[in-house]
Amino acid sequence: MSGGGLSACLRLERGSFALDLDLEVAAGEVVALLGPNGAGKSTALAALAGLLPLTGGRVVVDGEVLDGQVLDGRGLDGRVLDGRGLDGRARDGRALPGQVLDGPSVPARDRRVGTVFQDHRLFPHLTALENVAFGPRSRGVPARAARGRALDELRRVGLADLADRRPGALSGGQSQRVAVARALAADPRLLLLDEPLAALDAEQRPALRAALADVLRDVPVATLLVTHDPVDAVALADRVVVLEGGVVVQRGTPTAVLTDPHTPYVASLTGATVWRPLEVAATEGGARALLPGGLAVTSARPPADGPPRVSVPVEAVTLVGLDGPPGRVGGGGPACGAGPAGDAGRPDGAGRGRSGGAGHAGGAASAPIPARVVGVEQRLSRLAVTVVTDQGELSAVAELPLAAADRARLRPGARVGLVLDPARTTIA
Amino acid sequence: MSGGGLSACLRLERGSFALDLDLEVAAGEVVALLGPNGAGKSTALAALAGLLPLTGGRVVVDGEVLDGQVLDGRGLDGRVLDGRGLDGRARDGRALPGQVLDGPSVPARDRRVGTVFQDHRLFPHLTALENVAFGPRSRGVPARAARGRALDELRRVGLADLADRRPGALSGGQSQRVAVARALAADPRLLLLDEPLAALDAEQRPALRAALADVLRDVPVATLLVTHDPVDAVALADRVVVLEGGVVVQRGTPTAVLTDPHTPYVASLTGATVWRPLEVAATEGGARALLPGGLAVTSARPPADGPPRVSVPVEAVTLVGLDGPPGRVGGGGPACGAGPAGDAGRPDGAGRGRSGGAGHAGGAASAPIPARVVGVEQRLSRLAVTVVTDQGELSAVAELPLAAADRARLRPGARVGLVLDPARTTIA
């Protein structure tokens, strides 16, 4: 893609770590880069900002090649680039096809790539206004005009009345917004945000997330947001790119990615479960997967696209008692209300090794899979119960309301049956 | 309370801020100190650790007075203290009743109060083992014995195999556990934890929280835990003390505090709503509260103890459409499953100013209260919808599943009706 926004193929090595990331961010779009520690998120941002050299690939922003190699006027992937800023030989077509040319590596200061650093990095000796005016001043805008522009940006993030404060006198949230205003005042063509909310108190995060969302909504700039927190991705991003070990494992809208996780990492973000099936088969109107330990699960939906997986959102999981008198222990979605939930059709009691199960609205629930509780943690007004199946030692998480659960039954080691809702289980 | 554990009355002033906090923590008990920014949590910890002088009150740990004033062998509150470490005059009874004696102010290093700092403060030039052995060595334990003890503590936090690493080579979670081990190796009589999980990635928190819970469960020491995060309180603490503006606003078990919030701050922790009623009246088998703007709400439960309040957990809130064709928009607990929920009895359509309402399992739901949406934020797989009532401008939060909601109806400014479940609403 050329023209507005970012088009980048980042290839680089850092010791034994290799990054291989293709990214497209349109002007005005916000893309979240999600991934576990060490996935390469900060490395990617540094490469885009011009702080780390590429070993391959390229970075093109608003059609200008900032970094990397270009083949005969085309990207390495063969797409034609807008030639602005390209190496002359490439534009003249004099380079032989297949010849790799060293493209320009524009230094950080000339990239017009704005970065909001995780630790904000406000200049401690300058007021908020002077911080924001720093970018325009750097580019030679006269003092008066720069201050006017800075005030506009501060107004945009709702901090015009703190213009004269030094960073030391700003709260974490305020200084984060000043950092955003400062980046925007430099007229970036690409905005990079490195975990902008990670340094904030849990309590402050929602309000600041909302404020940041308001700002980003109105910014006509391609924005790349690095975050650990799926809530940030959902609230702020149009699309999500999930990076693991330097490579992309999933892309899509935040909701799509979070509701259909492809990897255990993505699943862990919503507390869901992903199992790697040994074998997947389409059945009529559904799918069937064979798991380690001979366990089989079914889905009411046909096999999905993407890597082979059995993904089980929290709402699809119900636990039933195995040890004591038969009876329901608690579980995900259908059981989570206090109203007369549709438990009638649920399987009760034990049953090992069976697959498939009794009828249930929306699909046939599985027979209870024998498992044991290995951990219980409260999540606000709910309990997250981690269990491990007897067969195949697969672990899964069920969630149930604090009040609705028989907590004594949920002590670690308690034996439970795991019931999956095929209507909510995705097999691919 | 005397004997094992902490008994403290902390009175001190810092500029215009005044702290007035009474605390009792039994040996082996974990108490969470919860509160918003600037509530005085860190101030309280510093006072207990001996880093800030009291202006009044006292600190007694395991029966020894570490700080503060004692009257005639009794605490300021008149309770008799175990006399160990008391000023001689007080023990002899020579002091006249009513005479205030300056008690000892034991310096930090002699208090045997262990602190796990938010930023861990591991000694960067020492290995994990040497860090943990530092406390015993400080107290004159021979090198060999100190190292043995340190290894035991590292084993307890599951880090024995990283004993030779420097802090720079530990992850955030690992260094936090080393900090705990280090504090415990100094044989504290009181353990203070200042936001032990705040510095960690959202992703790492659950695992570390669980690990910390395991450790704290086995420690026979009075433990005070400062946190912003209610999840920490629930997972780690036996009791919660909520501090706001230097004074205690609520105490109780984590579940009790979070399910019946007394103040808007506590309510905000679970996304619940607390309104300050103008007037509260008991009705037969329930209660009725008059709110600003003439709004009246009812509860199916009799008025509760504690400060006057109307507390509405998220599960008690349902939203119904007002603008478009009548119909349910979405809402809390009862509607959150996909099963055949008991929605039949729910009021549909608009109705302004009425109080009380149609019948509903477990109590009479209120008639929809006219309101408008002011914010929508996704919380993982759910939506949190903030609305403001037309009458009295009261704000409330409803939660609904991502998939179940008609999101178009929920844009800011959309008009909705707010339905409260009297069975879940507490009036006090």
Place this chain on the structure above:
Amino acid sequence: SAADGAPGAAGGATGDPAPTGSITVLAAASLTGPLDEIVDAFEARTPGAEVTVSYGGSSALAQQVVAGSPVDAFLSASSATMRTVADADLVEGEPVTFARNSLQIAVPAGDPGGVGSLADLASPDVSVALCAPEVPCGALAVQVLEAAGVSVVPATLEPDVKSALTKVELGEVDAALVYRTDVVAAGDAVQGVEIGGDDAPTTAYEAARLRDSADPALADAFVASVLSADGRSVLADAGFTVG
């Protein structure tokens, strides 16, 4: 010159940038007292004349002259250092010896070491400071002691005669071999003990006008005034041997 602009402007109180009538003299530090007197008298006698004296160790001054110090005349405390300058072909004519200095035993007031003669310095109970043999007063001391057949184990060797004298003044040593002039200048804190022997070695103070002098006439006049009877009498009062 350009580099002189700042000090010239700043020094308006003392000097006037009249192109002539102003000379600079480098002089051995041991001449400080009497030479200041001679300069005052010269300036009083010669209206408009302005003499600036820069004092220092002779050898350092010689090096400065060689290195291009803008100087009109040089008064050295030894013929050896004057030789350095003359060898660089910077001296006009032949240097003239205008005074001599001889050594004396300086003892603290009250003479705690009971030093009555040069021979007493050999006593192990008397702590003695000598100049290091590398410097003129040290070299002279070696000659004097050899000539008298006295062997001294000094408590310290000193880099210059003033340091040696300071040690006497402060009572650090019981005696030191220093110049007569230094004993005179030191006043009551120090007593002098004559060495005796008329043929005791002396040092020669030499004066020369420099070739690059900006005002040769005035410089010559100044050198002449040092050599004059009035000049010699001032020097004699300070303890120098003249004639």
Place this chain on the structure above:
Amino acid sequence: MLVLVPALVGLALLVLPAVALLVRAPWSTLGSRLASEAVLDALRVSLTSAVLATALSLLLGVPLAWLLTASDAWPRAWRRLLRAVVTVPLVLPPVVGGIALLYLLGRTGLLGRPLDAVFGVTIPFTLAAVVIAQTFVAMPFLVLSVEGALRGVDRGLDEAAASLGASRWYAFRRVTLPLVAPGVAAGAVLCFARALGEFGATITFAGTFPGRTQTLPTSVYLAQQSDPDSAVALSLLLLAVGVGVLLLLRDRWLTTGVR
């Protein structure tokens, strides 16, 4: 509290000699000894030259300190050599430094000869020579102070400035320099103090012309030749000026910069 013993012994070693100087001072005649034209001249030359030397050191030394921090990217041997070389004037006894300066800038010196031949400029024995001698001896203190301060500055702020489009020089001027202001001030004070007390290099390279190159320390030296009491009096004046400046500036520099 056992630490106090060496600390106080150390303090005593630094302070008591000055106290002894005060005790031995000719207090009764102090006024008349110091109230002479010559003393005022020397004071003026001392202050002027020390201020100029400090200014020159700031002008040259701050960029040099920056070069030293920038040298981190260079080959190791170069880096080490550069650092050692900057410290050379510390090891060289000042008198030798003065001789070296004469060899370099004297009328027959390496640079002095062409300077004299082409421009007719001779540096030795002028106020400029005093300033150069003092700068040579005192600048390393400034460079080392400022280098230390520069190393303490968060590199992240430089990256932030670059990301906003600032050139290295603009970032240095507007971000780094204000942040190291306390370090620069500290270095400047050290440098000034050292320049004020400079003697050996000055007397060798610039001579002792009253009113032009004769500074307080050289006056002390000359007074010692004829009148030791005056030398003590002058030393006290020097001490008073030095301590006064240190007292004055110390507090400023400690409160300069960020908070």
Place this chain on the structure above:
Amino acid sequence: MLVLVPALVGLALLVLPAVALLVRAPWSTLGSRLASEAVLDALRVSLTSAVLATALSLLLGVPLAWLLTASDAWPRAWRRLLRAVVTVPLVLPPVVGGIALLYLLGRTGLLGRPLDAVFGVTIPFTLAAVVIAQTFVAMPFLVLSVEGALRGVDRGLDEAAASLGASRWYAFRRVTLPLVAPGVAAGAVLCFARALGEFGATITFAGTFPGRTQTLPTSVYLAQQSDPDSAVALSLLLLAVGVGVLLLLRDRWLTTGVR
């Protein structure tokens, strides 16, 4: 890149005089001039005394630096005075410093008289005097370096150590000191370099007795009187020793401490 101009001018000012010294050196006779017993003696005395002075400065100066940082809690005027006083030896010309030391520790000095009377100890003209003179002049460098480093240490680590029951001294020894090791090393190198080049105070307080108190700088001074070429040769030796030590230690100190 315009910054490079003053940086390089500054570098030139510090380096070129030494280069001029090298150019003028009597290379053909250098070996014979330096290969004498007397030169070896002076080298030995110089190295011994500079090492001892550095050790003494460490022993006294590190606690003193700690006292200076601890003085933050004191009244402002005291604090300022304490700081200024530590810097006194910087302002005092070394020769005056030497006289002050004589006033204090000489046979008739403030402390010297009772020392002599009671213990029969006289300090001047001994190696001890050389060490004391060098310490007096060089210790402020160490103190100021270490103080700067101490201020950079996270106070939080001290609080952490106290919470673990460590006494102030134990915390200082086991936590603070290792963390400031680079700063201490830097200060020690500066201190050593300054002690090695010390001349004025040494010569005044300790004299120039060959093999006992005659250091390389005094040898240079004396040689200058009689044999300027030898003086240059000796200066080069001094320079080589100084730069050698700087080269050697520099790298160590930069890599000491954490990581």
